[in-house]
Structures are given as structure tokens and as C-alpha cells.
Amino acid sequence: MAGATELPPFSVGLRGGPNVGAEEFEAVLLSAQFRLFIDAIAEPVIVTDAADTVVVVNQAGDRRESGAESFRHLPLTAYARQCDLDMDDFLAAIGRGHSQGVVRVKTTGKVFFAVRRVVLTGPGVSGYSLYMLRSPDVADQGKRSAPSRAGTRNASDLPDDLLFPPGLSRWIERAKIAYLRSIRVLLLGESGVGKTAIAKHLHNIAGEKVRPFVHVNCGSIPESLFESEMFGYERGAFTGALQSGKRGYIESAAGGTLFLDEIGEIPIASQAKLLKFLEDGSIQPVGSAVSKKIEARVIGATNRDLHQMMAMGTFRKDLYFRIATFPLSIPPLRERDDREAILQQLLQKVASARGAQLKLSAECRSAILAHSFPGNLREMRSLVEYLSIVAGEIAEIDDLPEPFLSVRADPVTAGPPVSDLIKSEGTLKDLTKAFEDIIIQQSIQKYGSKREAARRLGVDIATLVRKTTRDRG
Structure with a gap:
């Protein structure tokens, strides 16, 4: 039986009611x-x-x-x-x-x-x-015990720019488990594949939105300022320092998520100090004689090859093993088989801001899906937003920006010389198509863009795009 001064667990709240004197x-x-x-x-x-x-x-x-x-x-x-x-x-x-x-x-x-x-x-x-x-x-206990939809979200509830095929969605779900256990997650992939959006997703779905999410682009901090920006400094720590001192990024992330973007850009001289924080959770601001304990979950991201950097001695191995406990590779858009689904989701997203649905003609859609998108999700999102401004109800091939159609022909796929084609065997239809492909590819290479090649060949751009994408499915 509980003692006279002990109370069972309880919760305290305030309810609306009459004013109190x-x-x-x-x-x-x-x-x-x-x-x-x-x-x-x-x-x-x-x-x-x-x-x-x-x-x-x-x-x-x-x-x-x-x-x-x-x-x-x-x-x-x-x-x-x-x-x-x-x-x-x-x-x-x-x-x-x-x-x-x-x-x-x-x-x-x-x-x-x-x-x-x-x-x-x-x-x-x-x-x-x-x-x-x-x-x-x-x-967290209260949140897990509450039968709310927010506590049952899964990878299928990702926002439209995080629509992933089931295989990758399962890995993102595992990354969520790692985040909940305070295991460091390292997101790997090219620029624009959605690493920042995934980090915010892990923060929101596994934590509470009231917690701070501090996004640090390590590549944007000058090397001479890296330590003071990351760890903070005390008043008078150096010439030009604020009289009140300054709180660093790590301390600002206390209780939430520290997202270290582009960690491959961290100066080698500062990596040891960051390693100490990852090992024992303590930081020592510049000019301070004492350390501070900071509780924060850490997510890293990079588009660099850290293994190559370790071999070159520009990235510490011990730091890598601390930051990359759970590495997750995000594939580039050109290697994904759900490009059309992502495109459709982005079209739906701009519809609300536009006030009307944006549709794509068959030729325009084919040209978009045939593009390699070196800028990945970021480039596709920008393209859709561009079309939502310049296009009418239906975006046509002519609405695509000129740089998007300025695709140089690949010498490997430019086809055999015409003389070899004449000597080859095949049906008239096959030979005509092969000759047409040679002319189109050489024209694109000569004039620098599909639009200009179509004008010189006397055909509309939609016809030329359809012919250059017909073998790509």
C-alpha cells in the first residue's frame, strides 16, 4: 500500500471555465x-x-x-x-x-x-x-499509447516528393526505427534525390514537430568559422565575437534533430571535435573552459564518396563509423521505375496553387519521361512548376523550356553510316526508320537542340520528340 505522502501517477491539465479571481x-x-x-x-x-x-x-x-x-x-x-x-x-x-x-x-x-x-x-x-x-x-509514451492516426503513419504516407517504390519504402521504415533508437542515419545519394525531405520526414514521423530540426549545410560554412558556428562561442572568444556569445548549431538542436547535410565538406581539422560530440554528447564552445551535454538525434547526408575520401585521408574513418551506423542509399531519378507516378503527384500538387488541373499532352509527357533528370526530384519539381505558369489547360511540347530540349545526340546511338545502311538487309519500313533515325540524330548534334533540328527538318517539335522517344517505351 502506498505511503501517506505518495500519489499514484496522474496528469495535470487546464480546462476552459469561468474566470478565477x-x-x-x-x-x-x-x-x-x-x-x-x-x-x-x-x-x-x-x-x-x-x-x-x-x-x-x-x-x-x-x-x-x-x-x-x-x-x-x-x-x-x-x-x-x-x-x-x-x-x-x-x-x-x-x-x-x-x-x-x-x-x-x-x-x-x-x-x-x-x-x-x-x-x-x-x-x-x-x-x-x-x-x-x-x-x-x-x-513519447503518451503519444504511443494514444490511438491517433499520427502514430500509425508509415512510409506510404510520405509526401509527394518522397513517393518511393516498395523496396526503398521498407528501408525508409527501417531508418525510422534506427532514428527512434538514436542510431545515426546516413543518407547517401546525388544532389536533388530528396535527402533533406527524408530527414525531415524521419524527424516528423518519429518525433514531435515541436522539437527543433536544425539543418546545417556543412559545405556553406567557411572553414575558419566552422567550429564557432557548429559549437558556439563565449563572449570575447575572439575579435569580432558578439558580446553575448553565440549558441552553435548543435546546442540549438537540443531535444530534436541535427541534420548534417554535405558532411563530406567538413574540414578535416574540425572532424575530431565533431567526433567527440557523437561519442559522448558533449560540446565545448570556443573560448569556454567547460563542456556542455547536448541530447540530439543526428542524421547525416552527402553526395560524396566517403570511402574514397577516407582512402585519401580527407575524411576520418572513426567519424565515418560514428555517423554511418545506418547508411541508406537513395537512387537517382533516372534509375527509378516510378517516374510517371512521381510526375503525376507533382502535377496534383501544383493544381491547388494554380487553381486548375494541369494536364500534359502525350508528346509532352513522353519528352519529360525520356529526360535523364540530372537534377533528380528537384529538377522535375522545378519543371512542373514552370509548366504550371506558362501552359494552359494542357501543356504541349512547345511549352517545355529550351534547355530541356537541348539534348545532344549520343555518338554511340547515332547509327551506322548511310553507306552501310544501303548495303544492309531488311524491310523497307525498317530501313526507312533507321535512315530517319540517323538524320534526326545528326541534325540534333549539328544544331544543338531538338527544337532547332525540327525547324531545319521541316517538322513540328512534337513529331521529332515522338520519333526520338519511340524506342524508349
């Missing part, structure tokens, strides 16, 4: 009964008045730094400076009108999800604010 409410807050109740909550709870001055803090929230006095009557910002809770990001979110955010324990790196609720003490009057912090473990 300020004096009545404050009497409740300062009562011994309320203190017993609030101290029984295992996670921090802070109550402030209309001026955001601390009225009461439970034992879990009374995380004083050495020498700090009672938090009561302190402004909430002063409480945040003196306690062991890093509330800067959360309070900044409150200032922008949000009610949720993330709070980190300075000494341990533990992360809490924070929420603010306002209690009215008169018509339209904000009397008191209740700040409640909860552990991600508790939040």
Missing part, C-alpha cells in the same frame, strides 16, 4: 495543500503572475546554481539565468507568440518539452501563467 487564485497557489500537490509532480512546474514574476516553483523546478537565492519574486528571465534550466529558446518562442518549446538542463543536457498555459483572472485579463516541463520519454 486574482486574490482567490493566489491564495490557492500559496497554500500548503497546493505546495504538497505541486511538489508531487516529478517534472518542473513554474507559476508566474501577470508581470511574469515567479510566484511558486515546485521542487523539480528548483534547480538553483551555486549561491542562488530563492526564486520567488524574481522575474522569469532572472529565474532562467540563475537556475540550471536553459530556457532561452523557449522564452524566445513565447515572445514570438508560441506556447510550446524546448528547455535543456545546463549541467546534464537532459531535454524537456515545455508548454505555457494562461489562467484568466478577469474578462480578457491574463492573470497567471503556468509553465510545465515534461520529459521526452513521458511524451
Whole structure:
């Protein structure tokens, strides 16, 4: 049997109802009964008045730094400076009108999800604010136990630019399992295949959207600034440093996801420091004598050959094995057999912004599907958005941009010389078609684009495109 001072697990919430008088409410807050109740909550709870001055803090929230006095009557910002809770990001979110955010324990790196609720003490009057912090473990348990559709999403629910064949969808589902277990996922593939979208998908489907998602393009940070941008710095750490210091990308991702895009571009001199964070979760800002613990899930991505870089000594092997626990290769668009399904999904997506359905003529669709798309999903999405602007109800072959049709003939497929063709055997239909292919390929090579070749040959562009794509299915 539970002891007299023990309480069974319970949850706390605020329901809509009549306004509560300020004096009545404050009497409740300062009562011994309320203190017993609030101290029984295992996670921090802070109550402030209309001026955001601390009225009461439970034992879990009374995380004083050495020498700090009672938090009561302190402004909430002063409480945040003196306690062991890093509330800067959360309070900044409150200032922008949000009610949720993330709070980190300075000494341990533990992360809490924070929420603010306002209690009215008169018509339209904000009397008191209740700040409640909860552990991600508790939040995840509640989410898993709730019979909501959000908790049952699978790879088939991916957004349109992440429509993948079943084989790859299964691997993305496995990547989700790895993410949930805080196992590092490394996304591999050419630029534009959807690595960033997959990283955001893993963050959203396996976590909570309130958690921060910090996307760091490692290739865009100058080498001289990499450490200060990634790990942050203290005030006065170097000439030109902000007087308040600066929080780095890793610390900003506390409680959420750190997406290290283009990790092959990380300077070799900075890789050892990043490796330390991946090993023990600690960072040391530039100019600081102490380390900080940071809890964040990590997803990496690159279009570089990291194995070749390791052989050349430009990427550390120990860093690779820390970041690539679960590697996932994303195929380029030209190697996928679902190009037409992706194209259709993108057409449906632009229809809502356009206000009308965008259709493709048979010739236009064939030309698009025959394209190699070196820019992958990003290029196909841009093409569809372009057509949604320039085309009418039906996009024709003439609506395609000129660079899209400026395809040089492949010397390997340009066909045999005409003299050899005349000597060969075959039906008149086959020989005519072969001769026609030679003329078309040579014209494209000579004039630089299908559109110009069609004009010189005296045929419309739709006819020429149909003839160049008829053998590609």
C-alpha cells in the first residue's frame, strides 16, 4: 500500500471555465495543500503572475546554481539565468507568440518539452501563467499509447516528393526505427534525390514537430568559422565575437534533430571535435573552459564518396563509423521505375496553387519521361512548376523550356553510316526508320537542340520528340 505522502501517477491539465479571481487564485497557489500537490509532480512546474514574476516553483523546478537565492519574486528571465534550466529558446518562442518549446538542463543536457498555459483572472485579463516541463520519454509514451492516426503513419504516407517504390519504402521504415533508437542515419545519394525531405520526414514521423530540426549545410560554412558556428562561442572568444556569445548549431538542436547535410565538406581539422560530440554528447564552445551535454538525434547526408575520401585521408574513418551506423542509399531519378507516378503527384500538387488541373499532352509527357533528370526530384519539381505558369489547360511540347530540349545526340546511338545502311538487309519500313533515325540524330548534334533540328527538318517539335522517344517505351 502506498505511503501517506505518495500519489499514484496522474496528469495535470487546464480546462476552459469561468474566470478565477486574482486574490482567490493566489491564495490557492500559496497554500500548503497546493505546495504538497505541486511538489508531487516529478517534472518542473513554474507559476508566474501577470508581470511574469515567479510566484511558486515546485521542487523539480528548483534547480538553483551555486549561491542562488530563492526564486520567488524574481522575474522569469532572472529565474532562467540563475537556475540550471536553459530556457532561452523557449522564452524566445513565447515572445514570438508560441506556447510550446524546448528547455535543456545546463549541467546534464537532459531535454524537456515545455508548454505555457494562461489562467484568466478577469474578462480578457491574463492573470497567471503556468509553465510545465515534461520529459521526452513521458511524451513519447503518451503519444504511443494514444490511438491517433499520427502514430500509425508509415512510409506510404510520405509526401509527394518522397513517393518511393516498395523496396526503398521498407528501408525508409527501417531508418525510422534506427532514428527512434538514436542510431545515426546516413543518407547517401546525388544532389536533388530528396535527402533533406527524408530527414525531415524521419524527424516528423518519429518525433514531435515541436522539437527543433536544425539543418546545417556543412559545405556553406567557411572553414575558419566552422567550429564557432557548429559549437558556439563565449563572449570575447575572439575579435569580432558578439558580446553575448553565440549558441552553435548543435546546442540549438537540443531535444530534436541535427541534420548534417554535405558532411563530406567538413574540414578535416574540425572532424575530431565533431567526433567527440557523437561519442559522448558533449560540446565545448570556443573560448569556454567547460563542456556542455547536448541530447540530439543526428542524421547525416552527402553526395560524396566517403570511402574514397577516407582512402585519401580527407575524411576520418572513426567519424565515418560514428555517423554511418545506418547508411541508406537513395537512387537517382533516372534509375527509378516510378517516374510517371512521381510526375503525376507533382502535377496534383501544383493544381491547388494554380487553381486548375494541369494536364500534359502525350508528346509532352513522353519528352519529360525520356529526360535523364540530372537534377533528380528537384529538377522535375522545378519543371512542373514552370509548366504550371506558362501552359494552359494542357501543356504541349512547345511549352517545355529550351534547355530541356537541348539534348545532344549520343555518338554511340547515332547509327551506322548511310553507306552501310544501303548495303544492309531488311524491310523497307525498317530501313526507312533507321535512315530517319540517323538524320534526326545528326541534325540534333549539328544544331544543338531538338527544337532547332525540327525547324531545319521541316517538322513540328512534337513529331521529332515522338520519333526520338519511340524506342524508349
